[in-house]
Amino acid sequence: MSARKLPFVVQPRSLSVEKTIGNEESGQIKILAKGYVSVGEKAMVQQSTQDFTASMSLVRLLEEIAATANKTTQQVLTDLDKPKKPKYLEPWEQAIVATLSAVSTENVKREMIQATAILISRVDPEWTAEDTMKLHPALVSQLSDFYNDEDLGVNLELNEEAENTGAEGKA
Secondary structure, eight states, rough: OOOOOOOOSSOOOOEEEEEEEEEEEEHHHHHHHHHHHOOOHHHHHHHTTTOHHHHHHHHHHHHHHHHHOOOHHHHHHHTTTTTOOGGGGGGGHHHHHHHHHHHHHHHHHHHHHHHHHHHHTTTOOOOOHHHTOOOOOOOHHHHHHHHHHHHHTTTHHHHHHOOOHHHOOOO
């Protein structure tokens, strides 16, 4: 099946650079940095994380604590970071621990989903979440960081630099 072509007036830039992800301990892979997350990659992550609510639960909890203790939400957040917690946080300890645990769990799941989306889209269309779960945790984390960099356009700067210096890219 041939790829469909759009009647572009100006063709989109197609320069991508190969980037190495990982280290000696986790293993290293080469992956194409495009400077953006594709619509498919983003849709895969959004659909898989649409039910994630822990971050909003944390915000609501912080707001509730702030209102009860007559503090700002920012002050509550700052106080949570202190080694010795203020007394007003004691009644909230269980709720804080449970909510922070849920946020942490969702963050780990988000990393797995982002890594899987990138691997399916850019490395192997047959890749599965189960395959990702077998990878070294550091590699999964770095793949997630790569996804986030691509989403922010950070790797676009790398691509433009490669284009300007004549470095080899992949079309």
